[in-house]
Amino acid sequence: MASFKMAKTVLKSLFKKPATAMYPAVPREWTERTRGHVGIIEENCILCGICARKCPTNAIVVDRKGKTWTINRMSCIQCESCVEACPKKCLAMAPSYTPPSVEKITDIFEIPLPDKEKTEA
Amino acid sequence: MGKSTIIPFGPQHPVLPEPVHLDLEIMDEKVVRAIPSIGYVHRGLEKLTETKDYNEMFYVIERICGICSFGHGWGYTLAVEGLMNVDVPDRADYLRTALHELSRIHSHLLWLGLLADGLGFESLFMHCWRLREKVLDLFEKMTGGRVIFSICKVGGLRKDITPEMQNDVLKTIKSLRNEVNSLTKVFLDDASVKNRLCGVGKLSKTEAVDLCAVGPVARGSGVNNDIRLTGIGKYLDLGFKPILEEDGDCYARCKVRILELYQSFDLIEQIMLELPQGPVDVPVKGMPPSNDFIARMEQPRGEAFYYVQGNGTKYLQRMRVRTPTNANIPAMVKTLQGCDLTDVSMLILTIDPCISCTER
């Protein structure tokens, strides 16, 4: 048995930089794969609705009539299913998180569909 | 001899964030009897099989626990893969094993921190959690998530890791090993820590068997019931041997976990050095058939059990999970009998309770 086994570690950390970051003054660095939020390239979307069907939390609503693609940021669990399923590869996982909020945010994107008539699924 | 009083412990208690409630019957500062009650955070996750298909269910299962999330996901995919007769490629199996061992490291470091906190050793607690953070960063780099990884799927893994990541893992493990060395000395040799742990809460081998203890609690009493020996993942190919201690007290349980940290370091290094090339997933065809399957998994806290029953549609008929804490509660109640009131928190901590996953 011995005492003061921790002393060396504690003394060492006195002279080290803090292990914690000064967030939010110093922003966090994201890794390439960090799943922060779903981003969409509106020009490529064809409103096929596959992402909405694949989403386990039904966070995505695709409105073909109103030409909008809507995502409920609070329902989304960042699972990346929609990104994998999108046939046009217009969805991607962006690394930064959506800012904290006190209400349920839904982001609505207008989709500029080319004017030639869409085929009904 | 005074008369007995009942002291309520939890569900909100500073020593652990888990909502377990105990009625402690106390006589002269000794616990005569402990009556546990759980059920404060039931979430009804099993019921969700009715509305989520078997692929979506994976995300639900992963969220049973924030610490063993990878293990739960893997256990579930093992069960579904067994049901659907899917063979996972070698590379995926090795990577799953490595990721699971990384989870074990972060779980055990978390637990060691909580133990230090329970002992009142704040600086030790901070250092354990500082090291755990490195593992979480590694996870983020490899999978994209710090707590919920969503990297497993029925049929393999969703993402492969790159050679740079492989190097990162090796580097981090090397530095972790050095730093854990200095903390190990404190946990295993320091007089103040030993005073609180040695000889406290003895659980004999027969008691551990009779009460169906699992995981480090059983292994601390010398019971070898490590599920990793049953052929999940690549443990047998890696020459895995479980760590056993004979004493059955809090110190033995702590020692098992510390030695398991080193064992996980070794396993991960071995995997990263000899990782085979190849695909990480296979296409899965069809729906789960009308049959059932049981898979077992060694979580950081012990054996977990997954039951799935298919019905030919994309929804499972039934899905059941039994988590290790559920199995360890009888052993905890046993060790509490006759202990000092001051040791109660230590005894509850050393089974590493995860009540939220018990209640799913």
Ligand code: SF4
């Ligand atoms: S799957 Fe892709 S193309 Fe189809 S609606 Fe969703 S985002 Fe648009």
Ligand code: SF4
């Ligand atoms: S990431 Fe997952 S939860 Fe979020 S919108 Fe896509 S499919 Fe839905």
